[in-house]
Amino acid sequence: KILPIRMPGTDDDNPFAGPAYLSKAIRYAADKGAQVINISLGSTAHSPELDAAVKYALGHGSLIFAATGNSGNKGNPVEYPAATPGVVGVGAVGENLRRTPWSTYGTQVDVSAPGEDMVHACGGKTGLCKTEGTSDATALASASAALIWSKHPTWTNNQVLRVMLNTIGGPTDGAKRNDSIGYGIVRPRIALKTPGDPGPADVYPLPDLADAASPSASPSSKSPAPKGESGSTPDSDTSAAAAPSAEKEGDGDAMLWIALGAGAVVVLGGGAAAVVLARRRRSAAKLGREHAAAAATQYLNAVAYPDRAGTVTVLPATGTDYAYGWTFQFDFAQHALSTAPTNTSSPYVIVVPHSGATPHFPPAHLPTAQYMAMCAAGDGAVPQVR
Known part of the structure; x- marks a missing residue:
């Protein structure tokens, strides 16, 4: 059976709520007994909350597939949750069994499936429409897993x-x-006919979870490999025509389809959440230039403390528990970051990275995580969360 879960789109007041909504949806699916979780969406926004939700679902026996994205020929950004350790990132191949030009490539690609010239039900005269994208490829990969599990x-x-x-x-x-097709193209017929040894029941077969747990690994993504290494360079001679990016206008809602138990998984949609996040980011940046303090309130988990006049207690800027960023206070009256965070009256805690360029969510275990607000840097323009 199939359990569809509608994940609401973000709004202008909280442009990076996507990871929070998605995290809740993943946990909900796992709690309901979902075996195969298909996520035909993605965005560059990310948080430790999403990492924790993925681990939670894996611990409850779920298998998670996510689309890597349709911007391989438009900047090739890393998208989540496909790049989240523990998620099977799915790329798209064409009829020639090569990566399509628009399929995002990189170390986040674990497997691939057909994603070009796909047909799905629609509201046109024929009732059928042609589409393409890693969303479709992800649906086929998820369906393959469901078929194997049913047997x-x-x-x-x-x-x-x-x-x-x-x-x-x-x-x-x-x-x-x-980095083009990952480990290869899924073949459900072969898997059903000659599956071979399934191996140990309690060992995750992809290396990204173990890599993420190592001290030198990035805390929130699959470690990228330098271009030029054997097998890491994307195909350059694909003949398929470039397809439109998944980041096209959506209606503000994204569909997350969860497969429960056995059976084929059909996924419609893809890219809607990424579009909403991208569009909301632009509007948030515009607001930030007009009013930095207002922009600061838009970030995920930002909570005001108007009753706490005077100095706001912050964690030290150094130490192993706070290795991923510095803490600053936001001067609500001056609409600016304080360079001396020990003596500023502010209702917000601001977290910025060591580089001072792009904000990062702190590790989930930090006490500031539940009430932090990201910085409105410079003229108040809102930087993009990675």
């Missing part, structure tokens, strides 16, 4: 994924994986 209901999420990887159509150059 082997006693397997765990790790075993289903391992069989998918063991029966995958790998890169033709002999590499184990590359």
